[in-house]
Each structure stands twice: as C-alpha cells, then as structure tokens.
Amino acid sequence: MGTSPLARLSDKLFAADDVLRFDNVSLTYGRRAEALRGISFALKPGSFHFITGASGAGKSSLMKLIYMAVKPTAGKIELFGHDVSKVSAGDLPFLRRRVGVVFQDFRLLDHLSAFDNAAVPLRIAGLKPESYRNDVAELLAWVGLKDRMHVLPPTLAGGEKQRLAIARAVVGRPEILLADEPTGNLDAEMSERILKLFTQLNRLGTTVLIATHDQTMVARSGMPVLHLDAGHLIRRAAGEE
C-alpha cells in the first residue's frame, strides 16, 4: 500500500497523541445558519464514542468534516496530527485511506457487485486481488452477505446495503471508523452483530465514532457520548442520559 512521506512522518510524531482534534470549529453551508458552532473536542487513539442528537443537530456535518468532504468555515481540525486545512491535495487521499466511513445513504456503486463494492478501498490502496480476495469473502460472510456477494446493490434490501457499506468501511482496517446511523435499517440481532464488529475493531486499536439515534445501543454499549444540540456540542459521560 502506498503511503506518503508526510503520513509516515506523522505516524512517528503522533503515535501517542490525539488522533482527532477539533478546535473551536464552525461550519456554515452558504448563507444558511451555522450547522456547527464552536465545536471543540479530541479523540485519543483507540477510543470509542457515539455522537447523538436530534435530526438536523449537526451529526452528519460533523462526520463530513472528519472525512474531509467539507472544510470548516472557522476553527482548526487536526487529523493524525495534520491540520486538514493545510494538507496538500497530494497528501489528502493518503489521510482519507486511514479513515473508514459508513455513509448514511450508503453510497454504494450500483454497477459493481457487492464483492467489488467491499473491495473498493483495497483496490484504491493498490493491493493485488490475490492478497485480499479471501478476506473480503470472509468479511462479507460475516456480515451475512455470503450468498449475496455477487449481486448488484440495487437488488439488495436496505439492511443488506447497510451491511455492505459497513463491510466496505472496515475492510481496509482504518485507524478511524466513522459510521453515520450504521444500524438504522438493521434488525436487533444484526445491530448487535455490527456493534460487536465495531467493538472488536476498537479493541484492535481502531478509533470508532458512531453517529446514531439508537439510544438503546448507546446505553447498552456504555461508551462516552458527544451530544449535539442545534450545532453545539454537549459532552456526556458514558451512560449519562
């Protein structure tokens, strides 16, 4: 897998520091009201957090800032020690490869099979098919898509699409995993399995950040919560309502 010199240097300098840091970050879309206001928080490597909040509170906007789909209108975001506003266009892809994302709308490629969709991050990273073919098959089997791996996404049910999106996000063993409503279309049993997968990845060192409405899952996990209210961040301790 190709890694830029900047990313390699960062690995050494940033190993024990915050993996993600927001410093008084605000985000405004065009002339509309601020979607996020003065957000400040930091995530340690290997931490597990939920982001909660009502619809429109800014959960997805916060996610977009972290996976660098949008830039903050004010403040500073540091990802793996890099100020994302100052990262060169050439280094940005290498930073993004270290972040796995489960999009709320899945964003699957409809013309590719489930197997091809799951393998996208590995192909982009330049790995040879022989090196990951079995891993992808195993992962798809694990998320319950063993018999659906060669069908196209439009033929998958909502929950199957969601599981495929999760498989794609975790297949490259990202250092940060972002999931926007990852269990929204899943039944209780599959939600439990997915949460277990996220927990296992977290134990292996992946920093996990999940945006969700599912208060039951949040309460059951006992993990700390970053609660958003109308663009403002309210920290909550683990288990706090």
Place this chain on the structure above:
Amino acid sequence: MSDLLARRWRPATFLPEADNRDGSLTFVVATLCFLACLMALTVLATNRAVNTWSDQLTSQATIIVRPRANETPDLAAARAAEALAGVPGVIEARALEREKAEALVEPWLGDITDLEDLPIPRLVAVDLDNASPATPSTLAAALKARGIDGIIDDHSIWTRDIARSADVIAWVCGGVFLLITAAAGAVIAFATRAGLLARREVVEVLHLTGAENLFIARLFQVRFAQLSAIAGALGAVGAAGVGAVLRLTAGGGELTHAIPILWSDLLVVAPCPLVAALVAAIAARMTAERMISEIT
C-alpha cells in the same frame, strides 16, 4: 459456492462498462478519423502525381528553332537536333515533323487549311538524363557553337507551378488534419466532462475512499482511449475501403489519373487507432484532472 465465486472473482472496472452516449461518440470520432485518413491518402496521392508530372517535365526540354535566312526550317531543326545529341546529359534529341508542330499550335489557331503559309517554328524535343540532366545553359552553348538560333524551354515554369500547387495542397491537408485532430480532442473533452458529471457519485465515493485525482482521471483516460481506438479503427477501415475503390477504379501511378493511389498507400491509415487513442487519452486526462479538482 460463494468461496468458488470469490476465488474466481476479477476486479470490475470502476466506471460502468457502457454508456448510452458511447454509440454517438464512437460515430463522431470514427467520422473524424475517416476524414483524417482521407486527408492522408489525398496528400500521398497528390505527392505521387506531382512527382510523376515533375519527373516527366524535368526530363524533357523543347527547343524552338529559328532558321537563318538561307536555311529551311526543317534543315535548321535537323542541325539543332544533331548539335544537341552529343551534349552530356542528353539522351536523345529529335526534330519534330512539321505536322506535329502544326498539331501543337492547332488548339490556338483552329482547324484552318492554309497553315503551311504560316511561319510555324520547328521544334526539337530533347530527352534528358534524369540522373544528371543537361542544363539550359549547356544546351544554349551547344546551339550557339553551331550558329543555331533557338529558344530553350526547360519546362521549369510548369514544374515550379506544380510544386507550388502540391505544397499548397499539402499545407491545406495538413491544416485540415490538425483541425480534425483538434475537433476530436474537443469532442473527447466534452464527453469526458459529461461522463464525469454523470458519474459524479462514483467519483465522490472513490475520492472519499482515498483515490487520488490521477487515479480517477486515469479511469476516464483509459475509457475514452479505448473507445477512440475502436472508433479510429472503424474510421481507418472506412477510409482504406474508399482508397481501395479509388485504386480499383482509377488505377495507380499513371500520369493520366488524377488520384494515383497505390495499394501500399492504404497502410497510411494503420496508425489511426493509435493516434486517435493518444489524442483521446491526452484530452480526457487533462479534462478529467481539471474537473475532478473542481468538483471534489
């Protein structure tokens, strides 16, 4: 079963295999390639015709002999032919009979019966050695040495005109060829732009998953290069077909034919698919890189 499928799995292309615009684009590029190949064939045929004409004109000279007061025109022409026959660079010199000289002026004077009363000058046709032809000054010196008054026409005025016309045709064809190439590039750039906008979601997913701009641009580059190579092959085959028809109907190489195409000339269309792919690759790459930077 799924394990078997996984083992047999081969990565699919990131861009959809076919697009409903592909047929139209292939037709447009194939047409442009067809026209470009016809241009190339035209240049080759024109050059061959010009060379044939020039060779024939430069290997001949005509002497207009003016007899002296006590000399008949036929005798003057015979003396001139004899004087020129031994000049280095001359293969043969022959005095044209009066009838041939009259036939030459007939187009200007019409079919009149009393031509013999006119003082029609006698002509000497001189065949020159192509390898080292005698110069007009050499011929003039030979005539002067024998006291013969003659005007030497080495056809240079015609060969210059023909060469100039050939140059003009070559430049015009070259200009049209460049115009066609630029048009093909513009069409591919337009198609790339449309393709990128139509596949914006694919581009965004690849981008957010860590693909570099160059990686995404290369997908479009390869796609349009392949399409253009196929279109180029179709255009080349079409142009070669037209060339073959011209060759069969008009023959090749003879001066009497306006478009002397040889079978070997048809090979000039062979690089067309490669050139079309190259032009498309450059146009698609430049457009895609610029657009990806703008939309992501």
